[in-house]
Amino acid sequence: MPDRGAAERALWKGALSPTEGCLTLEELERWSDRRLPDRAKANAHIARCPRCQTELAMLREFQSAATHPAEADAVSWITADLERRFAEHCVRLTLAVGSASDRNHR
Amino acid sequence: MNLERLSDEELVARARAPAGSPPAVELIDELFRRHYGRVARWCFRFTGDRESAADLAQEIFAKVYRSLGSFQGQSKFSTWLHSVAKNECLNAIKLRPIWPGEAGGEMLGERPDSDESDFGFAAERLSSAHLARQLLNEALDETEKTVFALHFGEDLPVEAITRLLGLRNASGAKAYIVSARRKLNRLIQRWKVREQRTMGEGRES
Numbered sequence: 001m002p003d004r005g006a007a008e009r010a011l012w013k014g015a016l017s018p019t020e021g022c023l024t025l026e027e028l029e030r031w032s033d034r035r036l037p038d039r040a041k042a043n044a045h046i047a048r049c050p051r052c053q054t055e056l057a058m059l060r061e062f063q064s065a066a067t068h069p070a071e072a073d074a075v076s077w078i079t080a081d082l083e084r085r086f087a088e089h090c091v092r093l094t095l096a097v098g099s100a101s102d103r104n105h106r
Numbered sequence: 107m108n109l110e111r112l113s114d115e116e117l118v119a120r121a122r123a124p125a126g127s128p129p130a131v132e133l134i135d136e137l138f139r140r141h142y143g144r145v146a147r148w149c150f151r152f153t154g155d156r157e158s159a160a161d162l163a164q165e166i167f168a169k170v171y172r173s174l175g176s177f178q179g180q181s182k183f184s185t186w187l188h189s190v191a192k193n194e195c196l197n198a199i200k201l202r203p204i205w206p207g208e209a210g211g212e213m214l215g216e217r218p219d220s221d222e223s224d225f226g227f228a229a230e231r232l233s234s235a236h237l238a239r240q241l242l243n244e245a246l247d248e249t250e251k252t253v254f255a256l257h258f259g260e261d262l263p264v265e266a267i268t269r270l271l272g273l274r275n276a277s278g279a280k281a282y283i284v285s286a287r288r289k290l291n292r293l294i295q296r297w298k299v300r301e302q303r304t305m306g307e308g309r310e311s
Binding site for chain 1: 131135138139142143144145146147148149150151156159160163164167180181182184185188189191192235238239240241242243246248251252254255256258259269270271272
């Protein structure tokens with residue numbers, strides 16, 4: 001007996017795969033900023049394409065600066081951690097450049 | 107030089123050093139600083155755990171640093187960063203679907219449907235992806251469609267979708283998938299009745 005759950009997943013996966021008419025991320029950005037030349041054609045595609053609508057929603061979510069109060073502490077902690085890691089990386093880079101320069105002078 | 111006055115794209119252009127020499131650290135530092143919060147939030151929503159999110163975010167910035175030369179400036183830097191962040195997070199979630207913050211990386215629709223569901227009928231009839239897309243558009247509202255696409259199209263677990271979209275209802279993305287499947291099922295039932303009626307009329311004539 002065929003696995004109907006797997007058939008369902010395959011059905012939606014196929015429906016949500018990119019098509020030839022789908023817009024690239026760059027085009028979605030330009031569409032969103034009203035800088036895409038053939039806007040009418042893009043409007044028609046986006047209106048009936050769940051994939052492009054989702055890509056657009058994800059892009060907007062990423063671009064938005066809105067942090068929910070529930071995640072604010074975690075985001076501040078991660079940001080501070082990234083700054084610390086980058087500073088450490090720069091120190092290592094400076095030390096590496098310094099020791100290479102010492103070797104060249106010897 | 108006042109780096110704050112430069113756009114992201116100008117920072118990238120200036121940071122792109124000739125082959126073999128490392129890009130200017132101050133420019134990269136300024137560029138990355140502007141986006142740490144955005145990437146931190148994005149990674150935290152994927153993982154639900156700040157330590158894993160910090161590791162993932164570091165990988166994203168390392169990848170961006172390494173491939174800065176391939177940024178052509180055909181989009182905003184933040185759009186390019188989004189594509190790197192999205193791909194890294196989706197790959198990471200596929201390799202390691204359960205982070206410490208996850209309840210269990212739940213995927214819905216994996217079990218065979220109950221008797222009253224007609225998704226099997228739909229799968230048999232909707233051989234064309236175009237028709238299935240039409241069904242999704244006709245039956246679902248915007249949020250349901252996004253949740254559905256992330257779950258079935260990108261294989262994201264419901265917990266990650268709930269955080270990613272900032273859903274605040276009690277059962278998060280799961281509720282949207284349940285309601286979406288119910289609506290789709292109702293629409294498929296209507297299609298089924300219509301198809302049977304058409305077939306019946308065909309036999310009578």
